[in-house]
Amino acid sequence: MKISLSETAQLLKSKDNILLLAHKHPDGDTLGSSYALCRALTGQGKKANVICDDEIPKVLRFLANGVEPLLFEPEFIIAIDTADIKMLGDKLRTLYASKINLCIDHHISNTLYAEKTMLDDTAAATAEIIFRLLKEMRTDITPSIADCLYTGVSTDTGCFRYSNITSETLRIAAELIDLGADYARLNKELFETKSKSFAALERAALNSIEIHFGGLCAVLAVTKEMFLQSGSNDEEFDRISALPRQIEDVLVGAAIREQKNGTYKVSVRTNPPMNAAEICAGLGGGGHVNAAGCTLEGTLDEAKEKLLKAIEAALISEKKLIVG
Ligand SMILES: [Mn+2]
Incomplete structure (x- = not known):
């Protein structure tokens, strides 16, 4: 009542x-x-x-x-x-x-x-x-x-x-x-105020950022070792996931984190008109329009490759990226 x-x-x-x-x-x-x-x-x-x-x-x-x-x-x-x-x-x-x-x-x-x-x-x-x-x-x-x-x-x-x-x-x-x-x-x-562990994780994460597709996409990747070395916790990693999308002109930001079992947890954040849930659904995950996630396997390079393919296809279908 x-x-x-x-x-x-x-x-x-x-x-x-x-x-x-x-x-x-x-x-x-x-x-x-x-x-x-x-x-x-x-x-x-x-x-x-x-x-x-x-x-x-x-x-x-x-x-x-x-x-x-x-x-x-x-x-x-x-x-x-x-x-x-x-x-x-x-x-x-x-x-x-x-x-x-x-x-x-x-x-x-x-x-x-x-x-x-x-x-x-x-x-x-x-x-x-x-x-x-x-x-x-x-x-x-x-x-x-x-x-x-x-x-x-x-x-x-x-x-x-x-x-x-x-x-x-x-x-x-x-x-x-x-x-x-x-x-x-x-x-x-x-x-x-940032904790020392958060500052360490943030430094490593920012260093790992790669820009793709003419600046429309930014991806960061944090390995098990980087995460352990920083002394961070999961909540701090969640805050790191927001960093790629904060870059000017980026429509799709992604954060990849290597998990204890060797798989990769991927968090995708988008700005309109891109749809994070659609990108992740194609990779077996899901979520909301502007924040979604999925889990990928293989090596880090293979995981990144799979993710970038999905992002590229989404950018093309939204006509943000023209394939020549
Ligand atoms: Mn509340």
Whole structure:
């Protein structure tokens, strides 16, 4: 059942011993929203905790600073920024799947798995909804709560660059700054600072870039050795995949990564009118119009050759490339 913001505020007023669940592979929005609400609830003398199936990424650990993990038998369980029960991860799903009393979320794809759902798919981040909820509850938004909410809103919008932002997003961010959000430090830590491992992987990846078809296609390739040497993790590789398409005039960007078993995982990103899903479908993979993937076998050169053939055919069929 969907409920409104004021019904959500009323409901929370009557509850105590509240457990907040963040989704797996936690990001700034699920954690920022959860810790903001947790701080607000404990600030009202209630008991509240945040839990997550996965470890909190280092760059987001400050969100939990000063929040004491309390011991209590949960009476009310809220999933935050979690569109599907699967997104909670195996451990939390096993423990709580049938017991989730409320979900607060902004994903249009929300499966309404919770007993009650406060869904606003016009919000760029769940943190926007939590901000409005705290105002509705007339709770004090302290500077550390403002930091948590600013983190949620800024990370889900790529630091206010994506097309999901609205004028409301910017008004909320402005209010958060007035409430003491340390935006300059947060922007630097969240968007400008790279881990040493990421910088090493990025350097190796940029060095590997080859340009094809008169500049319409860029391909990078990272071997097992390069990946191991950098000390990077999978999430960092995902960010690397975006690099080839960022080059001027490139319509098809691809990132090839050698996997542990010697096969190659390929990520293709396209700009219109090229269709990444179509290119990858021809290679046994699939995905979305502007981001898709597939797995290739053989040597690196053979994998690259197969991929380039598919890209060439797609460029020709879109009349971006004329064969003489
Ligand atoms: Mn979100």
